[in-house]
Amino acid sequence: xxxxxxxxxxxxxxxxxxxxxxxxxxxxxxxxxxxxxxxxxxxxxxxxxxxxxxxxxxxxxxxxxxxxxxxxxxxxxxxxxxxxxxxxxxxxxxxxxxxxxxxxxxxxxxxxxxxxxxxxxxxxxxxxxxxxxxxxxxxxxxxxxxxxxxxxxxxxxxxxxxxxxxxxxxxxxxxxxxxxxxxxxxxxxxxxxxxxxxxxxxxxxxxxxxxxxxxxxxxxxxxxxxxxxxxxxxxxxxxxxxxxxxxxxxxxxxxxxxxxxxxxxxxxxxxxxxxxxxxxxxxxxxxxxxxxxxxxxxxxxxxxxxxxxxxxxxxxxxxxxxxxxxxxxxxxxxxxxxxxxxxxxxxxxxxxxxxxxxxxxxxxxxxxxxxxxxxxxxxxxxxxxxxxxxxxxxxxxxxxxxxxxxxxxxxxxxxxxxxxxxxxxxxxxxxxxxxxxxxxxxxxxxxxxxxxxxxxxxxxxxxxxxxxxxxxxxxxxxxxxxxxxxxxxxxxxxxxxxxxxxxxxxxxxxxxxxxxxxxxxxxxxxxxxxxxxxxxxxxxxxxxxxxxxxxxx
Numbered sequence: 001x002x003x004x005x006x007x008x009x010x011x012x013x014x015x016x017x018x019x020x021x022x023x024x025x026x027x028x029x030x031x032x033x034x035x036x037x038x039x040x041x042x043x044x045x046x047x048x049x050x051x052x053x054x055x056x057x058x059x060x061x062x063x064x065x066x067x068x069x070x071x072x073x074x075x076x077x078x079x080x081x082x083x084x085x086x087x088x089x090x091x092x093x094x095x096x097x098x099x100x101x102x103x104x105x106x107x108x109x110x111x112x113x114x115x116x117x118x119x120x121x122x123x124x125x126x127x128x129x130x131x132x133x134x135x136x137x138x139x140x141x142x143x144x145x146x147x148x149x150x151x152x153x154x155x156x157x158x159x160x161x162x163x164x165x166x167x168x169x170x171x172x173x174x175x176x177x178x179x180x181x182x183x184x185x186x187x188x189x190x191x192x193x194x195x196x197x198x199x200x201x202x203x204x205x206x207x208x209x210x211x212x213x214x215x216x217x218x219x220x221x222x223x224x225x226x227x228x229x230x231x232x233x234x235x236x237x238x239x240x241x242x243x244x245x246x247x248x249x250x251x252x253x254x255x256x257x258x259x260x261x262x263x264x265x266x267x268x269x270x271x272x273x274x275x276x277x278x279x280x281x282x283x284x285x286x287x288x289x290x291x292x293x294x295x296x297x298x299x300x301x302x303x304x305x306x307x308x309x310x311x312x313x314x315x316x317x318x319x320x321x322x323x324x325x326x327x328x329x330x331x332x333x334x335x336x337x338x339x340x341x342x343x344x345x346x347x348x349x350x351x352x353x354x355x356x357x358x359x360x361x362x363x364x365x366x367x368x369x370x371x372x373x374x375x376x377x378x379x380x381x382x383x384x385x386x387x388x389x390x391x392x393x394x395x396x397x398x399x400x401x402x403x404x405x406x407x408x409x410x411x412x413x414x415x416x417x418x419x420x421x422x423x424x425x426x427x428x429x430x431x432x433x434x435x436x437x438x439x440x441x442x443x444x445x446x447x448x449x450x451x452x453x454x455x456x457x458x459x460x461x462x463x464x465x466x467x468x469x470x471x472x473x474x475x476x477x478x479x480x481x482x483x484x485x486x487x488x489x490x491x492x493x494x495x496x497x498x499x500x501x502x503x504x505x506x507x508x509x510x511x512x513x514x515x516x517x518x519x520x521x522x523x524x525x526x527x528x529x530x531x532x533x534x535x536x537x538x539x540x541x542x543x544x545x546x547x548x549x550x551x552x553x
Contacts, residue, residue, distance in 0.1 A: 005129070005130065005131045005132060006131075006132045006133070007031050007032060007033050007131070007132070007133045007134075008030050008031040008032060008133065008134050008135065008456070009025055009030055009031070009032040009033075009133055009134070009135045009136070009137060009452060010032070010033055010034075010035060010121070010123060010131060010133040010135075010136050010137070011025070011032060011033070011034040011035070011136075011137045011138075011139060012034075012035050012036075012109055012136065012137070012138045012139060012140060013034075013035075013036060013043060013138065013139040013140045013141060013144075013425075014034055014036035014038070014040075014041035014042065014043060014046075014103055014105075015041075015042065015043020015044055015045070015046075015139060015140075015141050015144075016043060016044075016045075016090070016437060016438055016441060017043075017139035017141070017425035017426050017441040017444070017445060018034055018036070018043070018137075018139035018425070019034075019041060019090060019093060019094060019099060020064060020066070020441065020442065020445050021034075021137055021139055021425055021445045021448065021449070022034040022099055022102050022103065023066075023097055023099055024445055024446070024449040025449065025452065026099070026102050028449070028452075028453055028456070030452065030456060032102060033102055033103070033104060033131075034099075034102055034103045034104070035103075035104050035107040035108075035109055035123070035125070035131070036103060036104065036105050036106075036107060037106070037107065037108030037109070037126075038105065038106075039105050039106055040105055041090060041091065041094055041100075041103065041105075042086075042087045042090050042091070043141050043144065044141055044143060044144070045083055045086040045087045045090060046087055047144075047165055047166075048083060048164065048165055048167065048187075049083060049167040049168075049169065050164040050167040050187065050190070050191055050375075050377075051174075051190075051191055051194040051195050051198075052190035052191050052193055052194030052195070052333070053082065053083040053164075053187075053190060054078075054080050054081060054082040054083060054086075054190070054217070055080045055081050055086065056080060056186070056215065056275065056276065056330075056331040057080075057246060057275070057276075057436045057437070057438075058079055058080065058246070058247060058274065058275055059076035059078060059079060059080060059081040059220070060076055060220075060228050060232075060235060061235060061236075061239055061245075061246060061247050061436055061439070062081075062436065062437070062438050063076070063089065063438065064093065064438065064442070065232070065236050065438075065439075065442060066442070070093065070096065071229060071232050072229060073096075074089065074092065075220070075222070075225045076220050076225065076228075077219065077220060078217055078218070078219055078220060079216075079217050079218050079219075079220060079274055079275075080215055080217045080274070080275070080331075107125050108125060108126040109123050109124070109125055109390060110124050110125065110126055110390070110391060111123070111124045111390070111391035111392070111393070112124075112136060112390065112391070112392045112393070112422075113393045113397075114393065114394045114395060114419065114420060114421075114422075116395065118132075119134065119420075119421070119461045119462050120132050120133060120134050120421075121133050121134075121135075121136045121421065121422070123136070134421060134461070135421045135422075135423065135452060135455070135463075136421065136422050136423070137423045137424070137425060137448055137452075138386075138387070138422070138423070138424050138425065138427065139424075139425035139426065139441075140386035140387070140390075141386060141426065142380075142382055142383045142386075142426055142432060142433045142512075143380045143382055144380070144385070144386045145380055145381040145382075145385025145386045145388070145389055146163045146164075146165035146166070146378075146379070146380055146381075147378055147379055147380060147381050147385070147497060147499035147500055148163060148376055148378055148499060149182065149354075149376070149378050149498075149499050150499070151354055151356065151357055152355070152356040152357065153356040153357040153358055154357045156357060156358065156359050157357050157358070157359060157360075157361075157371075157374055158359045158360065159360075159361075159371060159372045159373055159374065160172065160372070160373045160374075161373065161374040161375075161376070162375065162376065163376040163377075163378065164187045164188075164191065164375060164376065164377050165380070172373070174195055174198050174199045174373070175198060175199070175200070176199070176200040177199050177200050177201075177372040177373050178199075178200055178201045178203075178361075178369075178370060178371045178372045178373070179195065179199045179200075179201065179202050179203070179371065179372065179373045179374075179375065180202075180203045180204075180205060180361065180362050180369060180371040180373070180374050180375070181202070181203070181204055181205065181374075181375040181376075181377055182205045182207070182354070182362075182374070182375070182376055182377065182378060183205075183206075183207060183376065183377035183378045183379065184204065184206045184207070184208075184209060184210055184377070185210060185328075185330060185377065185379050186210075186328060186330035186331075187377045187379070188204075188377030189210065189212055189330040189331075189332045189335050190330070190332070190333075191375060191377055192204060192335055192338050192344075193332050193333045193334045193335040193338055194333075196334070196338035196341055196343070196344050197338075197341070199343070200343065201343050201344075201345070202338075202343060202344045202345070203344075203345045203347060203362075203369050203371070204344065204345065204346050204347065205347045205349050205354060205362065205364075206316070206317075206346060206347065206348055206349060207349055207350070207498070208319070208321065208350070208490070209316065209317050209318060209319045209320075210319060210327065210329075210330055211297070211300055211319055211322075211324045211325070211327070211329060211330075212329065212330045212331065212332045212335060212336075213271060213278045213279070213300065213303075213329065213331060213332070214271065214272075214331070214332060214333070215274065215275065215331040215332060215333050216272065216273065216274040216275070217274070217333060218274070235247055236439075239436060239439045239517075240439070240517075240518060240521065241518055242280065242516075242517065242518065243280075243435075243515075243516030243517060243518060243519070244276065244279075244280040244434075244435050244436060244516070244517065245431075245435035245436030245437075245439040245440055245517040246275065246276050246280045246435075246436050248275070248276055248277045248279075248280035248281035249280075249281060250280070250281065250282065250283070250284050251266070251281060251282060251283050251284075252284075253283075254283070254285075255283040255284075255285035255286070255289065255292045256285070256292075260295070263283075263295070264299065267282075267296065267299050270282060271303065275331065276329065276331070278300075279325055279329050282296065282325075286324070286325055287325060287484050287485060287486070288483050288484060288485060290323075290485065293323040293324065293325070293326075293485055294323065296323075296324050296325070297323045297324040300324050301318045304317055304318055304336055305318075307336040307337060308336050308337075308339050308340065309340045310339070310340075313339050313346055316346060316348050317336065317339065317346070321490065322488065322489040322490065322491075323485060325485070325486065326485050326486045326488060326489035326491075327486065327489040327490070327491035327493060328491055328492065328493060347364060347367075347369075349364065352364040352365045352366040352367065353365050357374070361374075362374065378499060379492070379497065379499070380492070380497075381497055381499075381500045381503070382433070382492035382495075382497070382511065383408070383428050383433050383492065383495075383511040383512060384404055384408050384428050384495075384509075384511060385500070387400055387401070387404070387408075387427075387428070388400075388401045388404070392419070392422075394418045394419035394420070394422070395418045395419070395420065398418050400416070400419065403416070403418065404428070405502065406509070407495060407509035407510055407511070408427075408428030408429055408509070408510070408511060409429075409470055409471075409474050410424070410427060410428055410429045410430075410465075410470060410473065410474075411465035411466075411469045411470045411473050411534055411535075412429070412430065412447075412473055412520075412523075412524050412527070413426075413427040413428055413429040413430025413431075413432070413444075413512075413513065414427055414430060414444055414447060414448060414524075415463075415464070415465035415470075415535065416465060416470065417464065417465045417466065417467045417469075417470045418464075419464070420462050420463060420464040421462065421463055421464075423448045423451070423452075424444075425441055425444045425445055425448065426440065426441050426444060427444075428511050428512070429473065429474070429477045429510065429511065429512065429513055430444060430512070430513060430520070431443075431512070431513045431515075431516070431517045431520035431521075432444065432512070433492075433493075433511060433512030433513075434493065434512045434513065434514055435516070435517040436517070439517060440517050440520070443517075443520070443521045443524060443525075447524060447525075447528050450528055451463065451528075451532060451535075454532075460537050460538055461538055462537070462538050462539065463535055463536070463537055463538075464535065464536050465534060465535055465536075466534055466535065466536050468534075469533075469534030469535070472534070473534075474510070476513070476515070476523070477510045477512075477513050477514075478510055479515075480513055480514040480515035481494075481510060481514050484514055486514070492511070493511070493512060493514070494509065494510075494511075495509025495510070495511045
């Protein structure tokens with residue numbers, strides 16, 4: 001094999017996490033390369049080009065924090081930046097730090113096999129090319145494996161059709177077209193709000209309604225951006241202290257210490273505030289107390305009724321199977337008002353299921369709809385999906401998808417026992433899937449970088465999470481769900497996906513740590529600072545490693 005295909009470290013994925021990881025490694029002078037399956041960098045912000053795609057994190061809390069110079073240079077144009085601007089930002093970062101020279105594009109990894117005798121991973125790319133590395137860092141993103149429903153006749157449709165993840169690079173002509181969209185999750189809600197006033201007819205096929213609250217986006221002027229720059233230390237400190245990783249901090253006055261009138265007045269303020277304020281800045285009791293959750297759910301339901309003119313349509317848009325905050329909360333712009341338009345029609349497919357896709361449209365149990373375009377806003381095989389689609393074989397050939405068939409098992413979501421020298425950014429059971437993404441991934445990347453720097457300095461050849469450490473962390477993740485009402489919901493926070501075999505039951509798979517970004521960072525940091533506690537290095541005896549807290553060994 002050519003030496004050009006041998007590296008100390010291979011990073012997989014050129015999204016937000018991978019870009020920061022390759023910078024950290026090459027800053028240390030390590031022989032590292034990043035492999036990206038797409039034609040260019042950006043990850044989520046490269047691939048998702050659908051109308052309305054944008055941050056639901058405040059822009060200035062989403063950008064990287066590692067460079068003061070970068071923070072001073074970049075001007076976020078909107079409070080919630082759109083996909084084209086987000087991609088522009090990531091390209092700016094890569095160019096500023098000259099990172100493209102460490103990246104290979106159109107390099108899709110199909111398999112990874114651990115070779116015990118050589119203490120290295122062998123990666124096979126599409127086309128058969130192989131690469132070898134002592135260490136591999138995966139940064140494939142929690143929402144990078146799109147899923148489609150299993151509907152008869154999908155291939156027969158003669159118009160345009162695509163999943164939102166695969167939105168064409170060329171402009172899609174929507175004006176005057178009859179458009180059908182399947183799905184009303186976070187993506188569907190963004191698309192519907194954006195295109196309702198542009199298409200000829202829009203038919204929304206709703207599988208399950210979702211709670212949603214206003215994004216309240218607005219431009220950021222030069223003056224406001226200058227003020228934000230003076231506050232970056234405070235902003236990132238608030239994000240680090242917040243369970244959700246956003247600047248919004250929970251209200252600590254106590255739900256039951258206020259009158260209902262005081263609570264409603266407070267919720268009116270939050271509803272008018274931007275972003276996740278209504279969720280992340282609310283009372284903690286709404287997440288754990290059934291009665292408190294019912295009250296906030298009733299409040300949001302009344303808000304929907306106020307915004308949707310037709311009472312029957314409004315009721316169809318209000319979830320009845322889960323309370324507010326029990327699933328991933330979509331943020332919206334004019335979404336509910338879209339249903340007040342004469343050209344927008346809501347089809348509840350729990351009442352009239354889709355039976356087939358025809359050459360000319362969609363046929364339900366009660367009606368046929370002629371369409372020019374079908375949009376599948378049907379979500380992702382979240383968090384574990386990208387790993388299940390990659391053939392990963394660890395010690396003695398164990399397949400990762402087999403190990404995780406009943407749910408992921410990891411150590412802090414950054415290593416998994418039986419897969420030495422493999423590190424994960426935003427991996428299963430990290431805090432990344434349930435918090436402001438960049439704030440969480442910086443914690444992950446800094447930890448991985450620390451381990452790999454020491455491995456280089458000390459000459460470590462084999463690094464593996466202990467089974468006891470993994471067992472301990474899985475228990476912590478399970479415990480993080482135990483008191484939260486979201487464990488009763490049906491969404492990717494609990495590993496549910498009706499489009500993925502084995503995930504279609506409401507079985508908790510514990511895919512993400514729910515104890516908050518601040519607590520995750522504390523526990524992870526303590527383990528890293530305490531001699532990489534929980535990790536076996538070059539076969540050292542278990543007894544030489546320090547015990548884990550809270551019952552681990």
